[in-house]
Amino acid sequence: MRKVKADPKGVLTGAHYLDGDFAIAEGGLAAGCRFFAGYPITPSTETAERFSERIPFVGGIFIQMEDEIASITALIGASWGGQKVMTVTSGPGFSLMQENIGLAVMMETPLVIANVQRGGPSTGLPTLTGQSDMMQAKFGSHGDYEIIALSPDSPQECFDLTIKAFNLAETFRVPVFVMTDECVGHMHEKVIIPPADEIEIIERKWYQGPKDKYLPYKPDKDLVPFMVKAGDGYRFHTTGLTHDERGYPVLNAEVQDWCVHHLVDKIRKNAHKIIELQEDQIDNAEVVVVSYGITSRVAIRAVQLARKAGIKVGTMRMITVWPFPEKRIKELAGKIKAFVVPEINLGQIGREVERCAFGQAPVIGVTHCGGWVHDPEDILKAIKEAVR
Amino acid sequence: MSREELAEEKNPMEDFLRMDRIPHIWCPGCGIGTVVTSFADALKKSELDLDKVAVVSGIGCTGRVAGYVKFDSFHTTHGRAIPFATGLKLANPELKVVVFSGDGDIVGIGGNHLIHAARRNMDIVVICVNNFNYAMTGGQVAATSPMGANLSTAPYGNFEYPFNLPYLVETCGATYVARWTSLHIRRVTKSIQEALAKRGFSFIEVITPCVTLYARRNRLGDGLNLLKYYYDQSEIQHGADTRTVGIDYQGKLIVGKFVDKEKPTFLDGMNTHLQKVLGEKYVPYGVKP
Structure with missing residues (x-):
């Protein structure tokens, strides 16, 4: 893993x-990132607009594709062409991307997709918030695989x-999702952009050998294979089919087992290096509020009120949701x-x-279908119910 | 030639094919292999740096080409070879990117990408092998199946109008359009060579017999018969009005080079326009200093 400073x-x-x-x-x-392929969709479009406005002065490509299928596929091609690549979308577009998210996973292609979530299913609530693509991020494409998903709670975190x-995508050769939502996406706040030499960038795991x-698919010690780019003379092959270390298709149960386990293991066995949580007052807590994204900010109010009422409540904010x-x-x-x-x-x-608590502690969900953020009172009610 | 000399002799395709993946999966009598040979021949004659050639395929019989050619090669998802090639080319403009896939892939499921890549004049070469059906899955009706032909999902004959591919891509903006049958070996080679030498969106349609499915189902004889039939039915009309080159079932095939013109590519247009509008502040992309 080669760390460098950001390109100013x-x-x-x-x-x-x-x-x-x-x-x-x-x-x-x-x-x-110097390659952005996207398709307009509310409430994410401003990212594409901003990129298209800025990239001519930086040097790179913004291309508005004919649909989200083309956008994600162009990203995979461009990533193999050697660029850092990204796109942005929302529910319906994310659905269209799923097949080729699977291709990116199978070809072990670094790329970043931001999903500014809105209410679904279908066209749902184009202009109003939601967090209902969390499972789709994990399981949306067919087959068994692992990806990484992060959830920002503010423009600064975006x-x-x-x-x-990007650093995770390059480290693990995997698609990484920034799972934000309409509320954070359209929230204006102060964002501090540090000097370039204070931003740490992880470079792609370029192959250096003969x-x-x-x-292309021989796992290194950390389970992640080295990568090359098209045009460098390696004459490599890659496919969406089940393949061996050479990238050649081999269609049998044995290679399928190796191939899928490799895709899954490189994330699962490195999960401790990936997962980032923000915990507060968790040590002697009776109740823990687990949340992510915009809902974490709303939960702060409920937690303050609960603590004022003498309830020992801790919080866990998931910055990484997947793994x-x-x-x-x-x-x-157990505690x-x-x-x-x-x-x-x-x-x-x-x-x-609930699955991970394994019956040791009940899970009280505070849920709604989207269109608004929670009323802190509803979360407070659930906290009170939990200690009753 | 002595036994030793024979043993030492190199297969003429060795520089172009992944010999460790041969034999290929194509049926005896299928024309795809012939088109691949023409492609290799065209590359040999082009004197391009083969390390800078990338081949992108989708899914289907022709979609397997990427797995056999010894270049940076990508076997992608069904219909998506063109947007993949678009990303690859734009990310590394030094590459000569060739999309090699079938009619069902490029024109059926991937039709939207085809027309947009032609519209943008994306600098890629598209070789579309047209066998009039979805062969890999068992001979189903395609967007290119002639009316009246019998297909496994049109068991009483096809009643839909097919696409006229040269007309479609010309209308959308392609700068090079040709059509041949797979028995026009030297002409296919020459067209691929011309397309490789060109900047802009090039489209070469190659009519190929599908022996196992289309030919058998329609009782059109074996591969050789149909190959010969297509060839004999061909009439070369360079520069033909593409509106007139639609294909009827077992009818006359108008072949030739229909379009060969110059037009700025996507990248040319981007750089010229932004340079003009933004002046010195613009950072040109993909231009060698």
Whole structure:
């Protein structure tokens, strides 16, 4: 893993007043993304607009594709062409991307997709918030696989986590999702963009060995294979079919087992290096509020009120949602009375918490279908119920 | 030639094919292999740096080409070879990117990408092998199936109008359009060579017999018969009005080079326009200093 400083050309150092969508574009540019293919969709479009406005002065490509299928596929091609690549979308577009998210996973292609979530299903609530694509992020494409998903709770984090998403994508050769939502996407706040030399960038795991020895899918010690780019003379092959270390298709149960386990293991066995949680007053808590994204900010108010009422309540904010913090949830489950999980969907992550709590602690979901953020009173009610 | 000399002799395709993946999966009598040979021949004659050639395929019989050619090669998802190639080319403009896939892939499921890549004049070469059906899945009706032909999902004959591919891509903005049958070996080679030498969106349609499915189902004889039939039915009309080159079932095939013109590519247009509008502040992309 080679760490470098950000290329100052893409870094707009200073204090800005930006919305989350713009901050995602700035995060991408700061991370070294020079290729953006996208398709307009509310409430994510401002990211594409910002990128298209900025890239002519940085040097790179913005291309508006004919649909989201083309956007994600162009990203995979461009990533193999050697660029850092990203796109942005929302529910319906994310659905269209699913097949080729699977291709990116199978070809082990680094790329970043920001999903500014809105209410679904179908066209749903184009202009109003939701968090109901969390399971789709994990399981949306067919087959068994693992990805990484981050969830920012502010425009500042949209910037920071987009950079982190690129670093993770390059480290693990995997698609990384920035799962924000309409509320954060359209929220204007102060965003500090640091000087380029304070931004740490992880470079792609470029192969350095002899050309005739290169195997595109031979796992390295950390389970992640080395990568090359088209045009460098390696004459490599890659396919969406089940393949061996050479990248050649081999269609049998044995190679399928190796191939799928490799894709899954490189994330699962490195989960401890990926997962980032923000915990507060968790040590002697009776109740732990588990949340992510915009809902974490709403939960702060409920937690303050609960603490004022003398309830020992801790919080766990999941900055990384996938891979899921299974171990930590399991650990806490044996020590507390209950988990409270507010989210803007009908219990997608709550069910995961329940699975990991393994019956040791009940999980009280505070859920709704989207269109608004929670009323802190509803979360407070659940906290009170938990200690009763 | 002595036994030793024979043993030492190199297969003429060795520089172009992944010999460790041969034999290929194509049926005896299928024309795809012939088109691949023409492609290799065209590359040999082009004197391009083969390390800078990338081949992108989708899914289907022709979609397997990417797996056999010894270049940076990508076997992608069904219909998506063109947007993949678009990303690859734009990310590394030094590359000569060739999309090699079938009619069902490029024109059926991927039709939207085809027309947009032609509209943008994306600098890629598209070789579209047209066998009039979805062969890999068992001979289903396609957007290119002639009316009246019998297909496994048109068991009483096809009653839909097919696409006229040269007309479609010309209308959308392609700068090079040709059509041949797979028995026009030297002409296919020459067209690929011309397309490789060109900047802009090039489209070469190659009519190929599908022996196992289309030919058998329609009782059109074996591969050789149909190959010969297509060839004999061909009439070369360079520069033909593409509106007139639609294909009827077992009818006359108008072949030739229909379009060969110059037009700025996507990248040319982007650089010229932004340079003009933004002046010195613009950072040109993909231009060698």
